[in-house]
Amino acid sequence: MSAELLVIHTGGTIGMMPGPAGLEPVQGFERMVRERLGARLGALPTFDFIELEPLIDSAELSPGHWAQLVALIEQHLVQYRGIVILHGTDTLAYTAAALSFMLAGLDRPVILTGSQIPLHNSRNDAEGHLLGALELAARPEIHEVAIYFNGRLLRGNRATKMDAGAMAAFDSPNFPELATLGIDLALNEQLLLPAGTPKFSVATCDADSVAVLRLFPGLSAGQLQAMLGQAHCRALILQCYGVGNAPVSQPGWLETLEAAVAAGKVVVNISQCYRGAVVPSTYATGSALERVGVIAGNDMTLEAAFGKLHWLLAAGHSAAEIAGLMQRSICGEMG
Numbered sequence: 614m615s616a617e618l619l620v621i622h623t624g625g626t627i628g629m630m631p632g633p634a635g636l637e638p639v640q641g642f643e644r645m646v647r648e649r650l651g652a653r654l655g656a657l658p659t660f661d662f663i664e665l666e667p668l669i670d671s672a673e674l675s676p677g678h679w680a681q682l683v684a685l686i687e688q689h690l691v692q693y694r695g696i697v698i699l700h701g702t703d704t705l706a707y708t709a710a711a712l713s714f715m716l717a718g719l720d721r722p723v724i725l726t727g728s729q730i731p732l733h734n735s736r737n738d739a740e741g742h743l744l745g746a747l748e749l750a751a752r753p754e755i756h757e758v759a760i761y762f763n764g765r766l767l768r769g770n771r772a773t774k775m776d777a778g779a780m781a782a783f784d785s786p787n788f789p790e791l792a793t794l795g796i797d798l799a800l801n802e803q804l805l806l807p808a809g810t811p812k813f814s815v816a817t818c819d820a821d822s823v824a825v826l827r828l829f830p831g832l833s834a835g836q837l838q839a840m841l842g843q844a845h846c847r848a849l850i851l852q853c854y855g856v857g858n859a860p861v862s863q864p865g866w867l868e869t870l871e872a873a874v875a876a877g878k879v880v881v882n883i884s885q886c887y888r889g890a891v892v893p894s895t896y897a898t899g900s901a902l903e904r905v906g907v908i909a910g911n912d913m914t915l916e917a918a919f920g921k922l923h924w925l926l927a928a929g930h931s932a933a934e935i936a937g938l939m940q941r942s943i944c945g946e947m948g
C-alpha cells in the first residue's frame with residue numbers, strides 16, 4: 614500500500630547545504646528529513662518522497678517548471694490524501710499562484726512550504742514547516758493550493774513574499790489566513806474553497822509571454838513601448854500607483870497602450886501598493902487607462918496576475934476572453 618501523502622521536493626533553502634559559493638541544493642534530502650524529524654513523524658500521516666533532479670534554487674525557476682510539477686501531480690494525486698511541495702521561498706508565491714489555476718477544482722490539499730534556514734542547521738524553521746505541512750496536507754476540509762509558513766496557512770494565489778530576513782516571510786495582504794497552527798489547528802472553514810474536479814492544465818506558453826512593468830516617476834512612452842513592442846510580449850502587467858493611476862498625460866503614453874491593445878496584447882493594471890485594490894474610476898489618471906482598454910486587476914497580487922495570465926494564454930484564449938476572465942475570480946484570487 615502506498616503512503617497517505619506525497620512530498621515533492623523541488624529545491625530551496627529548506628534542503629540546502631553550504632557550497633563553495635554559498636547555499637546550494639543537494640540531492641538526497643529525504644534521508645535527512647526522516648532522520649531529523651525521527652519519532653515526531655510517527656504521529657503524522659505516512660508519506661512517499663519524490664525529489665526533482667536537478668533540484669533548483671527557486672530564483673532559477675521559470676514557468677516551464679510549473680507544467681512539470683502539474684504533470685507529476687496529475688500522475689500521482691489520486692493515490693494520496695494530499696501533496697506537500699517543498700520549494701525555495703524566492704518564487705514560492707509565484708508557483709503557488711500558478712498552480713492554483715493549473716489545478717483549479719482541486720478536491721484535496723496541495724501545500725507548499727519552504728524555510729528561511731536549512732533543515733541541516735541546528736536552529737531552523739524547516740522542521741516546524743515540514744511537520745505543519747504534513748498535518749495540513751491530510752486535512753479533508755482543504756481543497757486548494759495553499760502555503761504553510763510560520764504557523765499560518767495562506768491561500769496560494771493571495772500570498773506574497775514580503776520579508777527576506779524574518780521568519781514571517783509570507784503574508785496575504787488582501788485576504789485573511791485560511792488557518793493558524795498554534796497550540797491547536799484553527800481552520801477558517803468558511804474561507805476554504807469547495808471540493809471540485811481538478812483539470813490539470815499542463816499547457817505552457819513561452820516563458821517570456823508575460824512581462825511586468827512597475828511605474829516610476831518619469832517612465833516615458835518610449836520605455837513603455839520598449840516592453841510592449843516586443844513580438845513575444847503577449848501580456849503586460851502594469852504595476853500602477855495607488856488605486857491604479859498612471860502618468861497618462863505624458864506624451865504618447867495612452868497612444869502606446871491603445872495601439873498595444875488594438876494589436877491584441879493584454880494590459881492589466883494592478884497596484885504597486887502592498888495592500889489594496891485597483892479602482893481605476895477613482896481618478897482621471899486611472900479611468901483614462903480603462904478607456905484605452907487596460908484591464909483592472911482588482912486586488913490581485915502580482916504573483917496571481919502573472920500566473921493567471923500565463924495559464925489563460927497557454928489555454929489559447931483570445932485577448933477578449935482573457936480580458937473578461939482577468940476580471941472574474943476563478944479560484945479565490947480576487948475580491
Ligand code: ASP
Pocket residue numbers: 624625626627669670671672700701702703704727728729
Ligand atoms: N534562494 C532560495 C530559493 O528560493 C531562497 C529560499 O529558499 O529561501 O530557493
